[in-house]
Amino acid sequence: MEISPIFFYLFAGVALAASAMVILKRNPVASAFSLVMVFFAFAGIYALLDAHLIAAIQILVYAGAIMVLFLFVIMLLSADVPSFDLRRAHPVARAVGGVLSLVLFGFFVWAFKNSPSPAPLGNFTAENIEAAGGNSRVLSELMFSEYILPFELTSVLLLAAIIGAVAIAKRKQSLPTEGRRK
């Protein structure tokens, strides 16, 4: 693919190093900030791949909203005491986790490298998208025509998630409200 190798390997290296830090750091706050680095590096790779709208949404939703949520919960629970639970993990669990990840990763690389390159499915080449008004415009037009049903279902999902999150996280009242008023 016609993308700049320098920037790709730069962002890929940052993402790999930061995601290794996410799972190896003792302190959850340090892990959360490494995760922010991963999200920014991913946004850079999306921009390299001409997915400009996805890159913007990645920064707004992941690096903005989701990470603020994570940091709020870490500080709310005062769970930022360093605990290196990696060393307490069962040796079998560690071995299985590490070996299984490496074997499956090798299998995936082998499969990606040896599979024939697939024939193009559509005509959204970079030139056609540019002529039709750019990535954001083409994607928005698709979103409100071909993908309108999943888009509307997403709003139902978000409503359910809001109600579910509030219902789960709400503090249970030990006394009924009538009893407390007396």
Added chain:
Amino acid sequence: MMTHVEPWVVLAFCAAIFFIGFAGVLIRRNILIVLMSIELMLNAVNLTFVTFSKQLHHLGGQMSVFFIITVAAAESAVGLALVIAMFRTLRGVDTDQIRLLRE
């Protein structure tokens, strides 16, 4: 000077990030780190979708990423609410403390 990157290199990078997240889910016990590892795996899959979207000249992949990001936001909101409920009950965030059904 190279001007392009082979698609399988990008896909292998996605697989590497995915399995770092996979290993994180398996070996860590802090439930916040487990949730972050799940976010890592979701991001790796998103990048796979975008890579194939570029390779196949089809925007369905980028639309899928849009919906996956929405579902991931909903998932982390509900997941962190569950973490708060768990902390309130068990006074801890370690997954090996979850053994209410065993007692």
